[in-house]
Amino acid sequence: MTEKELKKLNRYQLLELLVVQTERADRLQARLDETEKQLREQHVQLSSLGSIAEASLHLRGVFRAAQDAADTYIEAAKKKADEIEREARGRAELMIREAAIKAATNTNGSDE
16 A cells, blocks of 8 residues: 555554554464464474484574564564554544634634
């Protein structure tokens, strides 16, 4: 979604987008957990094919890569959520100011 499209979203839509991103992060974390479980199971199989040290080094590298990918995604999702929240707050403040000005204008106009 482009920045221009994000700016057109209302607060509810932005919050929905945040929920979707959070759910996506949760799904990815579940996938990572499942992958790690499968890799642990494969460790037993690999140890019969080669030395335990070789398998351990291989799995450590795979786990490190998987964790790095998950960390990168989660960080990006958090930054996007923060950005959406900042934009939503800015829009909300603008709407409040506009409403206050309109209310003041209507109040002043009705006194005359």
